[in-house]
Amino acid sequence: MPELPEVETLCRQLRGVIADREILSVKILDPRLGAVDGLVGRKITAITRQGKALEIKLDNDARLLLHLRMTGKMEWQSASRALPPHTRFIIAFSHGRLLCIDPRRFATLVITADGSSQAFVKDPLHDFRIEELHKIARVKKLPVKSFLMDQRLIAGIGNIYACEILHEVSMSPWRPVCGVSLREWRKIERATKEILEKAITCRGTTVSDWRDLFGQKGEYQHELKVYDREGLSCLRCHGIIQRLRLSGRGTYFCPTCQRR
DNA sequence: CCCTATGTTCCCAA
DNA sequence: CTTGGGAACATAGG
Secondary structure (H helix, E strand, C coil), X not given: CCCHHHHHHHHHHHHHHHXXXXXXXXXXXXXXXXXXXXXXXXXXXXXXXXCCEEEEEECCCCEEEEECCCCCEEEEECCCCCCCCCEEEXXXXXXXXXEEECCCCCCEEEEECCCCCCCCCCCCCCCCCHHXXXXXXXXXXXXXXXXXXCCCCCCCCCHHHHHHHHHHCCCCCCCEHHHCCHHHHHHHHHXXXXXXXXXXXXXXXXXXXXXXCCCCCCCHHHCCCCCCCCCCECCCCCCECEEEEECCEEEEECCCCCCC
16 A cells, blocks of 8 residues: 555654654564564654655664555554554554554564664655666566566555556556666656655545555545546546556556557 | 455565 | 566455
């Protein structure tokens, strides 16, 4: 579920709530999640995002890495309310508690002792090295959509935003990425930044169950041009939006203005 | 009831 | 090495 804009939303909201606060207790409710020891008594010094992963830094240089995968959510409770179903862990502070809720249990939580950032992440909002991507892409023949979603190359773009970006630049998701020109890459870069930044402003896309830290829906679903619009008319050319499968993922596109 | 769908990514095999 | 498919899991809908 959460792609870059959703994780960035959580990141910003968490900064406002738990930055500089001390962890009072930790309860892991899902045995699939490994033990995370040494958290009690630590203070949160920073909250950052690496692609779709959330990184919580502590005052002993340890880092807590959380990846929400498909259905993970974070919820802040300032007054102690009932525990929602599928709550997987709880981190308690003096002024409230942070829950992770994850029905499908794909989310992962790990603690790393050292402070060395192993991050070699190309964040599309910051270091989108377009010439470098173009060079890598030139020798690959996989579809451009799969390339955009390869987290090792560009960290943070998932299924929804990949569909939206390709529609914005009028490119077929099946286009072999080796044929994408540098000029077209520059268009992709611009569209990616615009779409992701707008989606962050909207606090993400709620097509199904995404909620922010305070349980609120996002607003970007009202801005979607192709995703979740199968059978509706294209907002650019009035073709009919289709949904087909690409590498196992539901892919929305306009066959009229995204011919190639 | 059975089959399919779902926003992610790891692992395996052709 | 590259690429595609299935699995990990839970729930909803036809």
